[in-house]
Amino acid sequence: MEALLLKLGLGSYLVAALIGGWGVVQQKEVVRRAGVLTLAAGFAFQALAVAMRSIDLGTLAITTLADQVSFFALVLTGIYLITQVRFRLDVLAAVVGPVGFIGVLVAWVAHGGAPDPPPALRSPWLFVHVTLAYLGNAAFALACLVSLVYLWEERQLKAHSVGSFLWRLPSLERLDTVNFKFLTWGFVLLTSSIVIGVLWAELYFGRFWSWEPRTIWTTIIWMIYAILLQGRFTVGWGGRRAATLTIVGFGVLFIAFLGVNVLAPGQHADSFG
Numbered sequence: 001m002e003a004l005l006l007k008l009g010l011g012s013y014l015v016a017a018l019i020g021g022w023g024v025v026q027q028k029e030v031v032r033r034a035g036v037l038t039l040a041a042g043f044a045f046q047a048l049a050v051a052m053r054s055i056d057l058g059t060l061a062i063t064t065l066a067d068q069v070s071f072f073a074l075v076l077t078g079i080y081l082i083t084q085v086r087f088r089l090d091v092l093a094a095v096v097g098p099v100g101f102i103g104v105l106v107a108w109v110a111h112g113g114a115p116d117p118p119p120a121l122r123s124p125w126l127f128v129h130v131t132l133a134y135l136g137n138a139a140f141a142l143a144c145l146v147s148l149v150y151l152w153e154e155r156q157l158k159a160h161s162v163g164s165f166l167w168r169l170p171s172l173e174r175l176d177t178v179n180f181k182f183l184t185w186g187f188v189l190l191t192s193s194i195v196i197g198v199l200w201a202e203l204y205f206g207r208f209w210s211w212e213p214r215t216i217w218t219t220i221i222w223m224i225y226a227i228l229l230q231g232r233f234t235v236g237w238g239g240r241r242a243a244t245l246t247i248v249g250f251g252v253l254f255i256a257f258l259g260v261n262v263l264a265p266g267q268h269a270d271s272f273g
Contacts, residue, residue: 021097133197144247221253228242
């Protein structure tokens with residue numbers, strides 16, 4: 001059943017990606033709705049597959065790198081669908097659809113292989129800690145995508161390359177505002193995840209801090225976004241500077257995610273068996 005759900009999610013995301021790319025050019029309401037519906041269908045199928053896998057494992061399905069990629073894609077898609085209702089960021093659908101497709105594809109290819117998680121991870125603490133972290137990371141990813149659109153649109157405007165497509169995009173002011181909202185929520189969610197993780201570590205391991213790569217890099221990433229938000233609040237960083245720093249911040253987050261999981265997982269990976 002899980003494999004079938006993954007195949008259905010794969011197909012839905014593929015269609016959503018194609019419609020999303022077409023919708024960027026067409027900008028028709030019927031195309032936009034079709035894109036949102038197919039993206040929501042992909043999200044629903046993937047969410048059910050993740051839920052079934054989590055039930056089988058007895059904990060949240062993040063025990064392998066493939067599971068983590070899939071879960072991140074799921075969370076990113078979910079946040080986009082929610083924010084799309086308010087912000088109408090149709091241009092991002094052309095990226096979110098492929099991200100969802102890749103997430104499900106990775107999960108489908110690696111389907112069936114997972115270590116048996118230890119008792120420590122069969123805990124509500126894991127669900128809360130990890131979910132908050134991935135929600136925060138997904139918000140940062142969307143902030144990065146919005147920033148990329150901002151920089152491209154600004155460049156086109158300065159080059160006086162104003163075509164019909166450019167006028168269909170959100171204004172620079174709106175993109176900057178959305179970027180700020182994503183950054184704020186991402187920071188709040190990441191901070192909450194860290195607090196939960198500290199409490200969990202203190203209760204289970206008897207210490208709230210360990211000098212392992214994932215803990216260190218999480219702290220560095222938190223500091224980067226803290227400095228960025230501090231600059232936006234106090235110095236008035238915005239526009240191109242905020243967009244550039246947002247992209248740099250997510251670049252560090254992405255490299256750290258891959259590097260830590262592949263090269264130096266530390267105790268977090270040991271906990272997964």
